[in-house]
Amino acid sequence: xxxxxxxxxxxxxxxxxxxxxxxxxxxxxxxxxxxxxxxxxxxxxxxxxxxxxxxxxxxxxxxxxxxxxxxxxxxxxxxxxxxxxxxxxxxxxxxxxxxxxxxxxxxxxxxxxxxxxxxxxxxxxxxxxxxxxxxxxxxxxxxxxxxxxxxxxxxxxxxxxxxxxxxxxxxxxxxxxxxxxxxxxxxxxxxxxxxxxxxxxxxxxxxxxxxxxxxxxxxxxxxxxxxxxxxxxxxxxxxxxxxxx
Amino acid sequence: xxxxxxxxxxxxxxxxxxxxxxxxxxxxxxxxxxxxxxxxxxxxxxxxxxxxxxxxxxxxxxxxxxxxxxxxxxxxxxxxxxxxxxxxxxxxxxxxxxxxxxxxxxxxxxxxxxxxxxxxxxxxxxxxxxxxxxxxxxxxxxxxxxxxxxxxxxxxxxxxxxxxxxxxxxxxxxxxxxxxxxxxxxxxxxxxxxxxxxxxxxxxxxxxxxxxxxxxxxxxxxxxxxxxxxxxxxxxxxxxxxxxx
Numbered sequence: 449x450x451x452x453x454x455x456x457x458x459x460x461x462x463x464x465x466x467x468x469x470x471x472x473x474x475x476x477x478x479x480x481x482x483x484x485x486x487x488x489x490x491x492x493x494x495x496x497x498x499x500x501x502x503x504x505x506x507x508x509x510x511x512x513x514x515x516x517x518x519x520x521x522x523x524x525x526x527x528x529x530x531x532x533x534x535x536x537x538x539x540x541x542x543x544x545x546x547x548x549x550x551x552x553x554x555x556x557x558x559x560x561x562x563x564x565x566x567x568x569x570x571x572x573x574x575x576x577x578x579x580x581x582x583x584x585x586x587x588x589x590x591x592x593x594x595x596x597x598x599x600x601x602x603x604x605x606x607x608x609x610x611x612x613x614x615x616x617x618x619x620x621x622x623x624x625x626x627x628x629x630x631x632x633x634x635x636x637x638x639x640x641x642x643x644x645x646x647x648x649x650x651x652x653x654x655x656x657x658x659x660x661x662x663x664x665x666x667x668x669x670x671x672x673x674x675x676x677x678x679x680x681x682x683x684x685x686x687x688x689x690x691x692x693x
Numbered sequence: 694x695x696x697x698x699x700x701x702x703x704x705x706x707x708x709x710x711x712x713x714x715x716x717x718x719x720x721x722x723x724x725x726x727x728x729x730x731x732x733x734x735x736x737x738x739x740x741x742x743x744x745x746x747x748x749x750x751x752x753x754x755x756x757x758x759x760x761x762x763x764x765x766x767x768x769x770x771x772x773x774x775x776x777x778x779x780x781x782x783x784x785x786x787x788x789x790x791x792x793x794x795x796x797x798x799x800x801x802x803x804x805x806x807x808x809x810x811x812x813x814x815x816x817x818x819x820x821x822x823x824x825x826x827x828x829x830x831x832x833x834x835x836x837x838x839x840x841x842x843x844x845x846x847x848x849x850x851x852x853x854x855x856x857x858x859x860x861x862x863x864x865x866x867x868x869x870x871x872x873x874x875x876x877x878x879x880x881x882x883x884x885x886x887x888x889x890x891x892x893x894x895x896x897x898x899x900x901x902x903x904x905x906x907x908x909x910x911x912x913x914x915x916x917x918x919x920x921x922x923x924x925x926x927x928x929x930x931x932x933x934x935x936x937x938x
Binding site: 483566567595650667677687688691 | 804814845
């Protein structure tokens with residue numbers, strides 16, 4: 449992989465063993481947290497005045513990371529005209545730690561996922577479980593939406609919720625379900641490690657199943673809307689739960 | 694305007710006097726709340742099995758709204774293949790009521806704005822001020838991101854923050870500023886009507902100015918991220934403020 453040739457680097461597909469960051473900010477996060485995974489960094493000739501690019505060049509030199517000015521490559525991998533840096537890296541797997549978790553059941557929107565990842569990090573929740581099928585966290589659009597936050601998180605895929613549940617039985621589990629009795633704003637101090645479980649953007653959670661294996665909880669909302677945006681719900685939930693720690 | 698001919702209906706530009714909804718859900722919201730503004734509804738032949746389309750047809754017939762199956766028009770106005778309904782309407786102005794407000798200073802992202810509009814509605818905050826320059830709320834992409842919530846809200850543009858401030862002096866003003874002393878999670882019961890003020894996605898608020906004319910407040914966050922996504926910040930803030938009502 450470290451000898452991946454330029455001609456073999458193509459627009460991302462899920463089955464590839466490598467992916468890449470689009471833009472200066474996520475590339476800096478990649479360098480900071482997953483330096484050992486980097487295959488090569490490409491920078492644009494247009495970024496010559498950019499402070500972030502100077503920083504990337506400096507670190508790359510110090511750390512002996514391959515770096516190359518290559519506008520053709522940038523254009524090949526990015527649709528946007530203003531991408532100044534791309535960091536190509538070998539994909540990796542991470543394992544969840546025993547701690548507080550966000551559990552996303554079949555998340556399907558990359559933008560939402562990226563925002564959730566960044567928000568979780570902002571509240572010091574560093575472990576996210578994804579119950580398959582779900583979005584590909586290494587899709588460059590998901591990485592960009594997270595502003596590179598995914599490199600600072602442990603994100604692990606599970607085939608089923610049971611698989612997750614069996615490994616983390618000790619966590620107190622809360623499922624966000626619209627017809628729950630318990631409102632988030634009535635939450636009492638949570639003493640144990642917790643898992644906050646959220647369903648798919650359109651279909652939500654299988655309420656019957658999740659009510660059995662967890663506490664159902666909901667965010668108070670008016671009847672004017674069907675439901676809150678998923679990332680907003682997760683953000684509000686994380687805010688409330690981490691407040692009680 | 695009510696006699697706008699099909700050949701004159703074009704892909705949206707800000708300067709047009711009309712705009713349109715893209716999709717069944719926002720079109721239903723348009724019909725529910727701003728029926729009098731509707732010029733014409735177009736539906737797709739592909740939507741024949743769609744329950745929402747049946748509902749739109751029924752209401753249009755009852756209310757004598759022009760409705761037409763026109764795939765060519767749908768393709769002209771929409772980039773997406775799965776748009777089944779488009780509601781063309783005459784733009785309108787609305788005025789803020791004396792109540793709780795969200796104030797967005799120079800918002801620049803349509804997706805964020807749409808999510809904020811829908812979230813505000815979900816917490817019964819029905820008045821949003823936009824300090825110019827800011828996104829065009831009638832851009833079909835903003836309408837879609839709001840899932841049609843904009844039709845249920847009063848959204849008013851102000852040339853400057855002072856113009857807003859002079860008219861709503863009685864509201865207690867809170868500005869979301871990163872280097873404030875007051876944390877949102879320490880907020881005490883708010884007795885008066887409030888205005889929650891948020892800056893632009895990249896540049897934030899002019900901290901010196903807003904600290905003078907309002908209470909600075911911030912959301913507790915880790916140092917791992919620069920700042921939360923704007924829509925997430927607004928969502929968390931609305932949740933906390935409406936909890937204390």
